[in-house]
Amino acid sequence: MVHRRPPLIHPTLMMDFSGNNRGYAFVMYTSREDAKKAVKQLNNFEICRGRYLGVCASVDNCRLFVGGILKNKKREEILSVMDEVTEQVVDVIIYPSLHDKTKNRGFAFVEYANHRAAAMARRKPIPKIIQL
Numbered sequence: 001m002v003h004r005r006p007p008l009i010h011p012t013l014m015m016d017f018s019g020n021n022r023g024y025a026f027v028m029y030t031s032r033e034d035a036k037k038a039v040k041q042l043n044n045f046e047i048c049r050g051r052y053l054g055v056c057a058s059v060d061n062c063r064l065f066v067g068g069i070l071k072n073k074k075r076e077e078i079l080s081v082m083d084e085v086t087e088q089v090v091d092v093i094i095y096p097s098l099h100d101k102t103k104n105r106g107f108a109f110v111e112y113a114n115h116r117a118a119a120m121a122r123r124k125p126i127p128k129i130i131q132l
Helices: 032-042 075-085 115-122
Strands: 008-015 021-029 046-048 063-067 089-096 104-112
Touching (some): 075 104
Antiparallel strands (some): 089 104
């Protein structure tokens, strides 16, 4: 019996720096319905004797965690730096220190317009003002 799989439009096999696959991949389908069908059909599918696929839906993450931020830096300063070194920054979220509300906790979340912009930002070096 042949099972028809929904057509995929963009497979990405994740590789490490030495060129070996990391054991997982991301696949994009033409529609949300096709993706749901693929998850249902392929999760726990036996690809060879005793080897089963684990398939689940992924969520595009548009937010990055940035640690090592100097605690005296304000939201506007962090936003300005991130906007200079990365593209499509939408917002910066910081939390005040529990002990001194005029300082941040040393980390921030940077929100991007889309997943691609966030993924590209992960690859960029960040200046010393933020100190990763």
